[in-house]
Amino acid sequence: MAVSETLQFDHIVIGSGLAGLCSALHLAESGRSVAVLTKREIFECNSRLAQGGVACVIDRLDSFDEHVKDTLTAGAGLCDKGAVRAIVEEGPARIKELIELGAKFTTKGDLGSKTDADSFDLGREGGHHKRRILHAGDITGAELERVMIEAVRAKPNITVFEFNVAVDLITTARLDVGGPNRCLGAYVLDVKSGAIRTFLSYSTTIACGGAGKVYLYTSNPDVACGSGVAMAYRAGAKIANMEFIQFHPTILYHPTIRSFLISEALRGEGAVLKCRESRTAEPVEFMQKYHPMKSLAPRDVVARAIDSEMKRTGEECVYLDIRHLDEAALRLRFPNIFEKCLEAGINMAKDLIPVVPAAHFSCGGIKTDVNGVSSIMGLYAVGECGCTGLHGANRLASNSLLEALVVSKFSADDINSKFELFKKSRPPVAAALNWMTGNATDSDEQILIAHNWDEIRRFMWDYVGIYRTNKRLERAKNRIKLIRKEIEKYYWDFNVTADLVELRNIATVAELIIDCALSRHESRGLHYNADYPYLDPDLECVDTVIQRNL
């Protein structure tokens, strides 16, 4: 039967990572009401886990041109040059604002330097030709979330709804009221009561983050199910470049500690990748065979090289060697990673760190311009779930926090400038808005959710992972078609739960990744298909765009 409450806000923001909280804060500057919806507790997100930092031109020996050039090189011919420049050039202003809000980035003085103690300690990561990564020790994301949560909590016109899962967007197309497709808000599951409420708004900003959970092995936390992309796709928005999944080369390989990332910043400080030729042999360096920048080559090159060495030698992992630094230096620069490794029985100053690649970042997403404007009126996408063209076919390390900061500001400015138009042109709210549960009952088949979830994640890893072929992609397509059919039936027969919403979303996103991968007839950036060669990245290429027929 029809449900429950309808809540009205001027703006809703779905997600409480860096992109969502920054959006909410900028939108709230107008004095209008903002609702932030988030799946679990406010701090549960990818942003909080970021270790390396934020790429930004700070040093006088660096320049916007060089940061742009490194981004375009990593992006392998698919970046939107205008978006890259706009985001890179806005970086310093956004960093200044974070510092004013209280963010503490590590300075050279913090690391013991007496000269130049007030300057920021800038890290270096793969693909960057300059040191330009601002960091807060090795817990940069946690520091930025801390500051943003404090700032958001201090705003009386922002209401945060924790344990509220957005299920689907409400659009004029869905309600069949005619005119161009326009977003009116979202249906939201209140996890604690089980009720689905209607949130109405004049603008809706999706900031749902990445989709790492689509893969068996990932650095992402449980909330990263690609919900934003799945909801936007169902609503009829354009989705682009989903084939470009970044696999982080170095996740700790350990039987019980899962998904712990060993930051690229270690390689920036001279750590070297090594592999064993056999169980008993001493590990040796191998990256010189794959790229002139060796262990600091771009991530896709490193991840593929590791995958290839592991397959060649039959070993279960490779190793990072940072033993040239002593314990004191390591504890100072990487306190969090040092402690976590100790917990795993590894002293980084004396032992090699066993690592494997895992799904890490989604370069594609809801297609937007640099202001986060999607193809549906009133709908914006910011952060990892969006596709502005900054990353192209491969993300340059530490550019994603920068994108989250900048695009959330640009999108809030865009929404503020169009607010009166959005308000005036919204069609009248009808009773048809209410969520209908029809004949749905409570499910007694939780096993179906668990089974399908595992199956999707496993075949995505095996068939649509670092190494792809047409045959593997076709196999994955056949599997996902069947599973999605099963899920859709289940979805309409039973009452909606958070687990079911997530399963439905990872299945949708998996299919979008497969479809995009199948339609790209070349290898480029992160998308390696052994049936097609890598072409000259300067040759003309286009985004892969998918849009559902409504």
Ligand SMILES: Cc1cc2nc3c(=O)[nH]c(=O)nc-3n(C[C@H](O)[C@H](O)[C@H](O)COP(=O)(O)OP(=O)(O)OC[C@H]3O[C@@H](n4cnc5c(N)ncnc54)[C@H](O)[C@@H]3O)c2cc1C
């Ligand atoms: C381990 C790790 C280390 C990283 N290190 C770096 C780094 O050093 N530098 C860098 O630039 N990038 C790094 N990244 C990538 C970067 O952290 C992310 O790209 C960025 O934080 C994404 O921010 P976001 O706000 O878009 O998404 P997130 O921070 O993931 O936030 C998404 C939010 O959406 C919520 N959500 C999702 N679905 C729903 C739904 N249906 N309803 C309600 N809420 C929902 C989630 O609960 C969460 O609050 C790292 C990522 C990981 C996983």
